Amino acid sequence: MKKTLIVLALIAILGEGYCVWSHREGSKSNLKYYFGMVPDAYSPREFNNEDVQSLSYWVKINYPAESVIRYYDESLKAKGWTSLEVNGSGTQRKWNSGIKVDPGSAVPACGFTYFAAWVNAAKNRLTQLTIVYYDPAPNKICPPAPQNNECLVTMQEIPYGP
Numbered sequence: 001m002k003k004t005l006i007v008l009a010l011i012a013i014l015g016e017g018y019c020v021w022s023h024r025e026g027s028k029s030n031l032k033y034y035f036g037m038v039p040d041a042y043s044p045r046e047f048n049n050e051d052v053q054s055l056s057y058w059v060k061i062n063y064p065a066e067s068v069i070r071y072y073d074e075s076l077k078a079k080g081w082t083s084l085e086v087n088g089s090g091t092q093r094k095w096n097s098g099i100k101v102d103p104g105s106a107v108p109a110c111g112f113t114y115f116a117a118w119v120n121a122a123k124n125r126l127t128q129l130t131i132v133y134y135d136p137a138p139n140k141i142c143p144p145a146p147q148n149n150e151c152l153v154t155m156q157e158i159p160y161g162p
Contacts, residue, residue, distance in 0.1 A: 110142035126160035
């Protein structure tokens with residue numbers, strides 16, 4: 001029993017070590033750990049290449065998804081990232097709505113979209129958070145707030161600066 005516990009502990013340590021090493025080496029093959037995901041997230045999709053890392057997933061959470069916003073804001077600030085300011089107008093964090101195409105059904109829907117962005121200390125990488133709630137829009141008119149509690153969360157890191 002003692003040997004089994006030691007083997008399991010070694011496997012856990014080696015696995016965590018690999019995760020830390022691979023991120024330091026720039027290989028972000030598991031973006032769920034790089035960006036993190038909120039509890040109860042499902043259907044994650046990852047994309048990465050030399051310059052772009054992107055993670056999207058669905059989560060059931062009531063509008064306006066304040067805990068998702070807080071989770072990423074605190075996480076990125078802890079890593080030394082700062083909120084992006086545009087032309088001295090302050091941080092770009094807001095909800096807006098408009099008619100979009102629902103990716104689940106490919107029909108017109110009202111999309112309630114939140115956008116926020118952060119830059120790293122070197123000012124050469126940008127991370128953006130996008131949250132979208134999709135609601136049916138039979139008359140192509142958006143209600144004041146989404147009627148469902150399911151949203152698509154996307155975190156994306158891209159090159160930034162001149």
